[in-house]
Amino acid sequence: MTLWLTRIIPDPRSREARRDTAGAVDLHHRMMSLFPDHVATDEPRRRLGVLFRTESTPAGDQILLQSAERPDLDRLPTSYGQAVTKTLTPLLDALRPGLHIRYRIAANPIRKPGRATRELYRLKAVVPLQGTAADEWWARQARSCGLDLATLHSSPLDAATGHRRSDQRRIKHDRVLFEGTAAITDADLLRTRLTDGIGKGKAYGCGLLSIAPHRGPQ
Template identity: 70%
Template sequence: MSLWLTRIIPDQRSREARRDGTNAVDLHHRLMALFPDHTVETAARRNLGVLFRTEPAADGGHQILLQSGVQPDLTRLPPGYGRGATKSLAPLLAAMREGLAVRYRIAANPIRKPGRTTRELYSLSAVVPLRGAAADDWWTRQADGAGLELTALRSEPLDAARGTRRSDQHHIKHDRVLFEGTARITDPELLRTRLTAGIGKGKAYGCGLLSLAPHRNDV
């Protein structure tokens, strides 16, 4: 299994970089353009294993974490866009074992899809974003289903991933919550699979990238 992690630090003097930092659809297009024979279709993103997340950077701007099954070509970034570096995640994948303590971070889109009767009774939309304890419960279930037993959990709401899809002018909005803490691996093979595939909805627009690192207090 090949997996790559790329860190891109956009230069805030670049108009294109600033625009991508506020538009999840434009950022999706930008990152897909780093791969050969790219398209904007969901199947291409899935086949390439592309997942990403934006995070605050030390300079007050943002950084982009890009995970992919194919090494991206950073020379395809526009001139002046920023700097980046790629490393293999093979050592992390190889080190995974049952009982290993890890730190995790994920910006996810916790949602619930009520049944028709419930929607009509409470005037709910087809997709209900989860917050607070409900979001934490959602992540706990997702982690368990990904081969992780949570030992600590912190969460905070993030700005929604927004943008307008070029093909049909459909407005995209995915509510996001940042989950981070510590866990123990219960199923290494399952975890490798979920790490590669991503977790939850909105994976094309900055949700679902699970980051792991060994926890120093592992005994």
């Protein structure tokens, strides 16, 4: 299995970078533009394994892009910012049951109530989860990824929003940042979920699970 991780530090002086980071749809199209145009599938994002996440750090904003193919960084506009790509193969090869890791994911935790429940409580078809309900959602997802959570910290993020270019339909995916530590219970399952992404909104900055070895106290 080969995965690539690209770290892009947008230059705030770049108009294109400012536009892309202001909206999830524009950023989706920018990330997809870094790959060949001839991918023969109705789902090029899934075929290319493209997942991304924006983050704010003490040094400024950054974009993390994960993909099954190496992106062509020459396709970024001039003066867009700094970018570097590395392979995740050594990390993936080192995964094994019992290994303790740190994790981080910006996800779209939701619940889809049944029709009777929606009518009774006047709920929408998709209900975003917050607080304890969101934490429980992630705990279930983590187990399905082959992880046994040790610690879990969550915080709300701004929603991923924008208008689709094809039909101008507005998209909105509420996001929560989950981070903490865990032990691997199934390495093969974890590799699969790392590649596929987790939850909804994967085209718009949700679902990228990042992990690293945890060398602190267990």
